[in-house]
Amino acid sequence: MVTTRVFCTTLKEKGFNFFTGVPCSILKDVIIYLSEDPDIPYIPATREDEAIGIATGAYLAGKKPVVLMQNSGLGNSIGTLASLVLLYEISLLLLISWRGYQGKDAPEHLIMGKSMLKLLEDIGVPAQLLSKENAEETISNAVKIMEERSLPTAIIVRRGVIE
Amino acid sequence: MKRYEAIEVITKALKGDELVISANGMISRELFSIKDSPSNFYMLGSMGLASSIGFGLAFSLPNKKVVVIDGDGNILMNLGSLATIGHFAPNNLIHFVLDNEIHASTGGQPTVSNTARLEEVARAAGFQAVKKVSSIESLRTVVSEVLSSAEGPSFVLVKIEKGEREVPRVSHEPTNIKSRFKEAIANRE
Numbered sequence: 001m002v003t004t005r006v007f008c009t010t011l012k013e014k015g016f017n018f019f020t021g022v023p024c025s026i027l028k029d030v031i032i033y034l035s036e037d038p039d040i041p042y043i044p045a046t047r048e049d050e051a052i053g054i055a056t057g058a059y060l061a062g063k064k065p066v067v068l069m070q071n072s073g074l075g076n077s078i079g080t081l082a083s084l085v086l087l088y089e090i091s092l093l094l095l096i097s098w099r100g101y102q103g104k105d106a107p108e109h110l111i112m113g114k115s116m117l118k119l120l121e122d123i124g125v126p127a128q129l130l131s132k133e134n135a136e137e138t139i140s141n142a143v144k145i146m147e148e149r150s151l152p153t154a155i156i157v158r159r160g161v162i163e
Numbered sequence: 164m165k166r167y168e169a170i171e172v173i174t175k176a177l178k179g180d181e182l183v184i185s186a187n188g189m190i191s192r193e194l195f196s197i198k199d200s201p202s203n204f205y206m207l208g209s210m211g212l213a214s215s216i217g218f219g220l221a222f223s224l225p226n227k228k229v230v231v232i233d234g235d236g237n238i239l240m241n242l243g244s245l246a247t248i249g250h251f252a253p254n255n256l257i258h259f260v261l262d263n264e265i266h267a268s269t270g271g272q273p274t275v276s277n278t279a280r281l282e283e284v285a286r287a288a289g290f291q292a293v294k295k296v297s298s299i300e301s302l303r304t305v306v307s308e309v310l311s312s313a314e315g316p317s318f319v320l321v322k323i324e325k326g327e328r329e330v331p332r333v334s335h336e337p338t339n340i341k342s343r344f345k346e347a348i349a350n351r352e
Contacts, residue, residue, distance in 0.1 A: 018223065041222070043251070045215075046243025053212035054247070057184075057219020060204065060344060065219075083208025088341040150338075 002135040002162050004029040010136055011066060012040065014143050016093060018058040019043070020051045021068030026097035026159050031068060048073030049080040056090050066093045071100070071116045071156075072109065081152065082123055091146035094125070094154040101158050120154055127154040130161050164299050166261050166323045167193050172299060173232065173259060174198040176306040180351060181228040182220060182344075186213040186237040188268030189327050190261060194232060196330040201343035205333045211240030214258055218248050221256035221316075224348070228255050228310065235262040235276035242284060245318075249289025254315035258285070263323045271325065285318035297322035 008030060019034045020043040021027075034042040045051035048069045055065035069077070074096060085092060099105050100113015120127045126145050128138050138155055145153040170193050177183070183203045185191040191205040206213050217231035238245070238260050248256065260281055266272045286293045291314050296302045302321055309317040333340070 018219075020219075043219075043222070043247065046247060047241075049209075049212065050215045050241060050244055050247065053209065053215025053241075053244075054219035054222075056212075057216040057221070058223045059219075060216070060341070061220050061223035061348065062345070063223050080209045080212065084206070084212065087208060088337045090341070 001132050002130075004033050004162055007135055007162050008033050008037070010139050014139050015064045016066050018055065018063035018065040019068065020045050020054045020058075020065065021095070022046075022048050022051060022070070022073050024068075024070030024097040024099070026070070026099070026157055027068050027095065030095070030162060048076045052077055052080045052085060052092065055092050056084060059090050059092060066095055068095045070097045071112050074116060074119060075112060078119065078123065081125060085152045086124060089150040090152065091150055092152040093142050093146065094152060096154050096156055098156050098158045117156070125152050125154055127156055129156050130158070132161055164297065164302065164321075164323050165326050166190070166263065166267070167197070167328050168299055169261050169302060169321050169323050170194050170197055170232065172302050173230070173306055176303070176310055177230070178310065181230050181310070182224075182348065183230045183232065184213050184217040184220070185232045186210070186234050188234070189330075190232055190234055191333055192330045193328065195333045196328070201347040204344045205335070205340050207333065207337060211237050213237060214244040214248065215241060217256055217258065218244065218251070218253065221253040222251060225253065225255055227348070227351070228257065231256070231258045233258060233260045235260060235264060235281065236266045236274050238281060239274055239276065239279070245285050245288040245290070248316055249285070252289055252291060252316055254291065254313060256316040257309050257319070258290075258316065259319045259321055261321050261323050263325050265325060267325065267327060282318065282320040285320075290316050290318040292317040294318070295320040295322070
């Protein structure tokens with residue numbers, strides 16, 4: 001099991017020090033935890049693309065940012081990922097919740113749920129699936145991708161993995 | 164006042180230690196042609212996000228002045244950014260909106276900024292200093308005021324005339340724009 005505390009502490013230990021995003025019920029406790037942490041900022045953005053813009057500014061300032069969003073917000077973000085983050089090689093960590101996983105969810109989540117991984121792959125954002133056993137390894141891999149390849153990278157979170 | 168003249172007034176007033184984020188399209192191109200600098204971040208794509216990038220930067224570097232040179236079409240795409248900036252209210256952020264009431268870079272299609280009062284939106288969102296100018300002289304006065312003021316965030320709506328100069332595209336590679344901008348920050352610390 002990955003607890004919210006262990007997950008967030010691991011992110012901080014790996015150097016992530018700036019958080020922004022738009023909520024999802026799957027990421028609810030993570031966002032509450034980060035918002036209450038006095039050591040790091042969590043900036044609630046109005047849209048996912050705004051969050052990516054804010055994170056890009058923080059990155060330019062030398063921070064190591066994380067953008068949290070539901071996969072529905074990935075749709076709002078594709079243009080920004082393509083014409084800002086990938087274009088300038090801005091290393092951001094995207095923490096994306098997976099609504100519509102295995103086709104079992106509210107109807108508004110099914111199409112994005114099915115296409116999310118393909119969309120990320122198509123535009124060239126490496127993605128890893130978080131599991132209860134691999135949290136630290138997944139975060140370490142993300143850091144490696146960001147540092148060695150100057151890429152943004154995504155960690156995909158299904159319901160129930162972070163408790 | 165044309166956009167080119169407005170950008171000239173702003174860049175001439177800069178003291179040299181500010182960080183500048185410019186919106187995509189003609190604003191970045193004219194800034195590049197007037198005064199290229201490593202401390203300019205030319206946002207080539209991601210329309211709407213110049214103010215968000217500027218906010219992330221200003222929030223993270225509270226001792227640096229951050230100047231955003233934005234357009235009406237740009238800010239209308241991301242009005243939520245004004246709410247976020249107003250809420251966190253970094254006093255080191257200065258947001259210029261050059262407002263010609265059209266999408267000039269794509270051929271002059273009208274925006275709705277002839278009716279939407281952007282300065283009132285900024286004020287309602289929580290910007291501490293809000294100005295509206297439409298002449299070169301008043302812009303000159305306001306620019307020097309906001310650059311030296313400790314009060315902020317500032318929002319300056321600059322009403323400009325339509326029309327641009329023939330200027331080249333920004334010739335730097337995007338990754339070079341980024342790396343020299345980061346170096347410019349590091350060199351000033």
